[in-house]
Amino acid sequence: MPAEQPPPGAAPSAEQPPPAEPGFDAVCRQVREIGGWLTEAQAATLWHEARAVPPGGVIVEIGSHQGRSTVVLAAAAPQARVVAVDPFVGGAMFGGLATREKFLANLDRAGVAERVELRQAKSTELRPSWTEPIDFLYIDGKHDYWTLSDDLRWSEFLPAGGRLCIHDAYSSIGVTLGLLRHVLAGSRLRYLDRTGSLARFEVAPAGAPVTRADRLRILAELPWWLRNVGIKVLLRLRLYPLARLVGHADRADPY
Ligand SMILES: C[S@@+](CC[C@H](N)C(=O)[O-])C[C@H]1O[C@@H](n2cnc3c(N)ncnc32)[C@H](O)[C@@H]1O
Numbered sequence: 523m524p525a526e527q528p529p530p531g532a533a534p535s536a537e538q539p540p541p542a543e544p545g546f547d548a549v550c551r552q553v554r555e556i557g558g559w560l561t562e563a564q565a566a567t568l569w570h571e572a573r574a575v576p577p578g579g580v581i582v583e584i585g586s587h588q589g590r591s592t593v594v595l596a597a598a599a600p601q602a603r604v605v606a607v608d609p610f611v612g613g614a615m616f617g618g619l620a621t622r623e624k625f626l627a628n629l630d631r632a633g634v635a636e637r638v639e640l641r642q643a644k645s646t647e648l649r650p651s652w653t654e655p656i657d658f659l660y661i662d663g664k665h666d667y668w669t670l671s672d673d674l675r676w677s678e679f680l681p682a683g684g685r686l687c688i689h690d691a692y693s694s695i696g697v698t699l700g701l702l703r704h705v706l707a708g709s710r711l712r713y714l715d716r717t718g719s720l721a722r723f724e725v726a727p728a729g730a731p732v733t734r735a736d737r738l739r740i741l742a743e744l745p746w747w748l749r750n751v752g753i754k755v756l757l758r759l760r761l762y763p764l765a766r767l768v769g770h771a772d773r774a775d776p777y
Contacts, residue, residue, distance in 0.1 A: 549597040549632070556628045558590030559777050560662075560689070564720040565594045568660065571685050571722070572598035575657040580605060582656045584645040584673055585663030585689075588621055589628040595660065596634035602657065604638045607645050611664075646672045656680050662689035670700035677711060682727040686711075691721035692747040693776055706740045708732075713740045719750070719777050750776045 546569055550562055560568070572595045575581055579602040586592045586606040596604045608625070612618035622642065629635040641648055645663050649672060656679040663673060670688075677686050690697045705711045705723065712732050714722040726732050749768065753776055756765040762773060770776060 545597060549594055552597075552632050553590045553593050556590040556593065557588045557624070559774075560591050560594070560720075561718055561777060564689070564717045564777075565591070567717045567720055567722065568594050568687060569598040571658050571687060572602065574685075575599050575602045577601040579603075579657035580654055581658045581660070582607065582676060582679075583660045583662070584608075584676065585661070586625055586640075587616060589625040589632075591660060591662060591689075592625070592638055593628060593632040593634055595658075596629070596638050597632065599658075600637065602637075604634075605641060606638055607641045607643060607648055607663070609642060609644045645669070645676070649673075649676055652676070652679065654679065657684065659684075659686035660689075661686065665690055665694040666696040667699045667703075668696075670697050671704055674700065674704050674711070677723075677725060680725050682725055684725045686723050686725075688721050688723065690719050690777065691716060692743040693719035693750045695751060698747050701740065706737055712736045715739075716743070 546566065549569070550565060553560070553565065568591060572581060579599070581595050581599060581602050581604045583592055583595060583604060584607045586608040589606075592604060592606050606625075610616070610619055610622040610625075617624075625640070626635070629638055646669055656676065659676055659680060661670070661673045661676070663669060677684070680686065688697065688701070691701060692698055701713075701721075705713055709732050710726060711723045712726045713736060714724060716722065753765050753768060753770045756762070757773065757775065765771075
């Protein structure tokens with residue numbers, strides 16, 4: 523699990539300090555063995571948010587892959603139920619049904635399988651029939667504009683002041699366009715901050731409407747987004763030295 527390095531020239535990110543709890547260290551050791559893209563600093567952010575879920579609460583995760591973030595959420599919140607939504611799409615990146623087996627084995631190994639309910643479905647197909655209140659929402663599913671736009675509608679099940687995190691925010695084109703359309707131009711969700719590409723939002727409570735300053739915080743992330751898109755293009759073209767010149771030494775996308 524790579525530690526998140528702030529890229530040179532990046533907008534400041536509000537990273538949560540690693541929790542000073544033995545449980546977090548243990549879960550980090552476990553999830554290092556699980557394939558995925560969530561960094562340790564991002565795991566800390568999810569950990570903090572999941573800890574705040576009330577007893578008997580519900581955490582919904584859209585996009586689970588091999589269970590890296592699922593294990594973090596379930597380990598952080600033994601008081602809650604975690605619903606993991608993933609159709610386990612095929613292809614070289616996500617691996618199809620073999621990934622489902624890895625997901626189940628990883629949860630079992632981490633001792634959290636009992637508290638995670640897997641819904642093997644596309645988030646967009648499950649949402650219209652969903653009725654339960656949600657206490658924390660994590661979105662890391664399909665990254666196109668249309669799916670992200672639909673996934674944001676899961677936040678309608680959060681209470682006022684409820685939190686959601688989105689991975690690949692200001693990194694993926696589809697996710698970022700969805701955020702511009704529905705968060706920047708909307709009035710229900712407030713952007714808080716990000717840990718790398720893991721962005722935190724809250725449902726604006728009654729009496730604390732989304733302000734111009736909240737919207738400006740989103741606009742301030744756009745240079746970082748353009749940089750990340752540029753780096754992705756360089757990586758696809760295998761122009762690794764050029765990517766290094768703009769501060770990205772890794773061959774993996776900026777997360
Ligand atoms: C980036 S991975 C998730 C990584 C995971 N959160 C982690 O930390 O390891 C994206 C996942 O989204 C899933 N996915 C693709 N389309 C989806 C959809 N429409 N609804 C829910 N999940 C979807 C893929 O099968 C894949 O497992």
